[in-house]
Amino acid sequence: GINALLELPKNCVVAAVGRELIIFRLIERPEGWNVLEVKRLDDHQDNILSLVSVNDLTFVTGSHVGELIVWDALDWTKQASECNFWDTSLHNDAQPEIKLSQSPNETSVQHLTSDEECVFTAVGKCIYVYNLQMKHVIAYQKTAHDSSVLHIAKLPNRQLMFCSEDGSVRIWELWKKEQLPAEPVPTGFFSMWGFGRASKQANQAAKKTQENITMYFLELVGDLIGHSSAVQMFLYFGDLGLATCYLGLTTCSADHLIILWKDGKRESRLHSVTLFQKLAQNGGSQIK
Numbered sequence: 667g668i669n670a671l672l673e674l675p676k677n678c679v680v681a682a683v684g685r686e687l688i689i690f691r692l693i694e695r696p697e698g699w700n701v702l703e704v705k706r707l708d709d710h711q712d713n714i715l716s717l718v719s720v721n722d723l724t725f726v727t728g729s730h731v732g733e734l735i736v737w738d739a740l741d742w743t744k745q746a747s748e749c750n751f752w753d754t755s756l757h758n759d760a761q762p763e764i765k766l767s768q769s770p771n772e773t774s775v776q777h778l779t780s781d782e783e784c785v786f787t788a789v790g791k792c793i794y795v796y797n798l799q800m801k802h803v804i805a806y807q808k809t810a811h812d813s814s815v816l817h818i819a820k821l822p823n824r825q826l827m828f829c830s831e832d833g834s835v836r837i838w839e840l841w842k843k844e845q846l847p848a849e850p851v852p853t854g855f856f857s858m859w860g861f862g863r864a865s866k867q868a869n870q871a872a873k874k875t876q877e878n879i880t881m882y883f884l885e886l887v888g889d890l891i892g893h894s895s896a897v898q899m900f901l902y903f904g905d906l907g908l909a910t911c912y913l914g915l916t917t918c919s920a921d922h923l924i925i926l927w928k929d930g931k932r933e934s935r936l937h938s939v940t941l942f943q944k945l946a947q948n949g950g951s952q953i954k
Contacts, residue, residue, distance in 0.1 A: 682714035718778035728775025788815035829897035837888030895920035
């Protein structure tokens, strides 16, 4: 069956069917619309679970075995030369995709999202931030949740929100990390996770990479606990101004609950503002 659909330019859509991507073109005719299959892409090694559009030129796919591939949205070719997640000197047979983990239980790319600058990836319990311009992973969190991450959203102010099978919703903030001279920097995604031993050439590449790459880290800034089962989805609306009290975050869970969340800091600030307004209206007298 079809696992995911994504709109592409030029009246096209891409469907993830098993391990294949099928490109369809919608053609308008006098008698109605026709759907024409124009291409099949079979570069993935396992079922494709996630699709995300970066912009009108690029889209990204993720599979059950941890492959992540960046594609050209116009000619449907892999942009392998533009997205090296690893040091090719370590893997001569490397293909234009990345293996995010060796453990079968931790490889599945459950969800992808993008802000045009980065691709945010949920793989098992882990989260990864891949910068498209810098062409490498700039931040990761190996134990972002106690169970698989199911959904991701990018929030304002460098914040990311994730929900998980463990019943929680967590907010992480992306910060730039000042790189210390003695601190090792992984040359690529494989070496980051210890796939094999790095050669002398790779160590030299690591030193050069250390000089050129600015690393980032993810800091946990919020943990929303209210569900008793897996949080399968959430919607973030920003500040809706609903009764001037809601953040605009709604979560749904396998416990059959839908929860609308408030921003505690904002609530406290609004309460203080209201208090001072009432004091001013009463000339500083006791509030009735």
